[in-house]
Every structure is written in structure tokens, then in C-alpha cells.
Amino acid sequence: MKVLVIGAGNMGLTYASAIGKSGYLKKEDLMVYDKSIELRETLKKANENFEVYDTLEECLPVSDIIFLAVKPYHNDELMAEMKEMMNDQQLVISIMAGVTIETIQKGLGINKVVRAMPNLPAQVGKGMTSYLAAPEISRIELWMVEDLLNSTGKSVRVDSQMFIDASTGISGSGPAYVFYFMESMMEAAKSMGFSDNDAKVLVSTTFEGAIELFNKNKLSPNGWMKRVASKGGTTQAALASLEDNNVKELIHDAAYAAFNRAVELGQTKEEKEQLEEVEK
Numbered sequence: 605m606k607v608l609v610i611g612a613g614n615m616g617l618t619y620a621s622a623i624g625k626s627g628y629l630k631k632e633d634l635m636v637y638d639k640s641i642e643l644r645e646t647l648k649k650a651n652e653n654f655e656v657y658d659t660l661e662e663c664l665p666v667s668d669i670i671f672l673a674v675k676p677y678h679n680d681e682l683m684a685e686m687k688e689m690m691n692d693q694q695l696v697i698s699i700m701a702g703v704t705i706e707t708i709q710k711g712l713g714i715n716k717v718v719r720a721m722p723n724l725p726a727q728v729g730k731g732m733t734s735y736l737a738a739p740e741i742s743r744i745e746l747w748m749v750e751d752l753l754n755s756t757g758k759s760v761r762v763d764s765q766m767f768i769d770a771s772t773g774i775s776g777s778g779p780a781y782v783f784y785f786m787e788s789m790m791e792a793a794k795s796m797g798f799s800d801n802d803a804k805v806l807v808s809t810t811f812e813g814a815i816e817l818f819n820k821n822k823l824s825p826n827g828w829m830k831r832v833a834s835k836g837g838t839t840q841a842a843l844a845s846l847e848d849n850n851v852k853e854l855i856h857d858a859a860y861a862a863f864n865r866a867v868e869l870g871q872t873k874e875e876k877e878q879l880e881e882v883e884k
């Protein structure tokens with residue numbers, strides 16, 4: 605089996621490296637293509653566990669499974685370039701936010717499409733991926749897909765594309781919300797007089813410890829909050845301030861903003877035009 609990753613940025617490279625390290629494929633069976641010449645040259649010099657190709661003509665026709673890991677707005681141009689070289693036995697795994705299975709099937713003239721939504725912690729083997737496969741994909745092919753996806757962490761199979769867009773708002777974009785929270789706490793620490801480094805250690809160790817506790821048993825986040833908060837104490841003061849400022853509602857809105865944006869990114873030109881007509 606030959607696997608090709610198209611787009612060697614944050615996520616594409618993460619998959620190529622993870623699959624390469626998993627030993628699942630021989631080096632010559634794992635191929636990477638990116639349109640950036642500089643990136644290709646850097647990757648060739650890095651001598652990773654995959655082969656880097658300069659043209660799609662050399663690698664696409666011989667590949668069995670193809671990862672699409674370019675930005676959603678580069679997809680139309682890429683699919684137009686790929687279409688002539690595709691055959692209906694090839695299986696495509698798209699990790700692009702929003703872009704639907706139907707858009708890819710139509711754009712590439714094939715049926716076997718998996719839509720997946722991973723996240724950046726995949727880079728350290730702690731990724732969370734949701735995925736959905738078109739019905740044309742066999743059980744055996746699905747096992748292969750799961751092996752490839754699980755090389756970066758955990759995965760969950762969902763039963764509609766709505767859940768792919770929804771998980772984009774939770775786990776796909778989610779690491780950025782955590783970093784936002786960390787940044788806010790680090791800024792608060794610095795305003796209290798801590799050095800940059802101490803602020804970083806205080807915050808990152810607190811996150812690490814809290815996650816480890818959470819994973820330790822079945823206690824809910826609220827249960828853990830109660831264990832931290834003493835009656836009339838400091839934590840209660842902080843939690844009351846978060847409640848007064850509707851922070852939960854704001855986080856809810858942020859997750860929905862990402863979910864809605866994923867849906868919007870997936871709309872075809874015709875769907876967008878129809879919506880604009882209705883809104884007029």
C-alpha cells in the first residue's frame with residue numbers, strides 16, 4: 605500500500621512523520637508532496653521516513669491512499685490539478701475544515717472519501733480525530749484508515765458530517781482555546797509581578813496537573829472544582845467572578861463560532877449564492 609500526503613504544513617507533516625515513525629509503511633511507500641519548493645528542499649535534507657516528490661504526476665497515480673492537508677481555500681485549485689490523475693480505487697482522506705465529502709467526490713470524480721478532523725496535539729501523539737467514511741469504503745479499507753489516523757492519537761467515528769463540523773468547534777480548534785486560557789493566566793501572573801519564566805511554569809504545571817487529575821478518575825470538572833474550592837475561600841472568589849462575567853457562555857459561543865464557520869467553509873458556490881438570495 606502506498607500513501608501520499610498532499611500539503612506538508614502543520615498537519616500534513618504531522619501525519620507523514622507519525623505514519624513514518626509507526627513503521628506501518630516502508631519509506632518508499634510513504635510519499636509527500638507540497639507545492640512549496642523551499643519546503644520540499646528542507647524536507648529532503650531532513651531525511652525523514654518518507655519520500656518527497658516534486659510533482660504530483662510522479663506520486664499521485666501510484667498512490668492508494670491520499671491525505672488532503674491543504675487549506676480549504678486551496679482545495680479547488682488542487683482538486684482541479686489532481687482530477688485527471690485519479691482512479692476510482694483510490695481512497696482520499698481529507699482533513700480540511702468544512703469541506704464536505706460530496707465536494708471532494710465531485711471534485712476528484714471518485715467515491716472513496718473519508719472526512720477527518722484531527723487537532724494539533726497529533727504532533728506529540730496526543731491528537732483527537734473525528735472521522736466519517738463514505739459508504740463506498742469497505743470494512744478492510746476502514747481498518748487501514750483507522751490505523752493511519754490512530755498513528756497520531758485517539759479517534760472517534762461519527763455518523764454524520766454535522767459531527768465533523770461540531771468537533772471542529774470542540775477538539776479541532778480546541779487547543780487554541782486552551783492556549784488562550786493559558787495566555788490569559790500568564791498575563792495575570794505577570795501583572796502580579798512574576799517573571800515570564802515563572803509565569804510559564806506556574807501556568808503550564810497547573811494545566812498539566814489538572815488534566816492528570818481529571819484523567820485519574822470519573823470525577824466531573826465540577827466535582828474537581830469543589831475539591832479545589834474551600835468555603836468562603838480564594839477559589840470560590842475566582843469562580844464567582846467567572847460566573848458573573850458569563851465566561852461559560854462566552855466559551856460556548858466561541859465553540860459555536862468555530863462550528864458555524866466550519867459549516868460555512870463547506871458551502872459550495874451555489875449554496876452560498878442561494879443563501880445570499882434568501883437573505884436579500
Ligand SMILES: NC(=O)C1=CN([C@@H]2O[C@H](COP(=O)(O)OP(=O)(O)OC[C@H]3O[C@@H](n4cnc5c(N)ncnc54)[C@H](O)[C@@H]3O)[C@@H](O)[C@H]2O)C=CC1
Pocket residue numbers: 610611612613614615616637638639640643673674675676678681682699700701721722723724776
Ligand atoms: N492547524 C490545525 O490545528 C488543524 C488544521 N486542520 C486542517 O488541516 C489543513 C491544513 O492546515 P495546516 O497544516 O495548519 O496548514 P499549513 O498552511 O501549515 O499547510 C498547508 C500546506 O499546503 C501546501 N499547499 C497549498 N496548496 C497546495 C497545492 N495545491 N499542492 C500541494 N501543496 C499545497 C502549502 O504550501 C502548505 O505547506 C487545513 O485544511 C485545516 O483546516 C485540521 C485540524 C487542525
Ligand SMILES: O=C(O)[C@@H]1CCC=N1
Pocket residue numbers: 701772776777
Ligand atoms: O482554524 C482552522 O480552520 C483549522 C481547523 C481546526 C483547526 N484549525
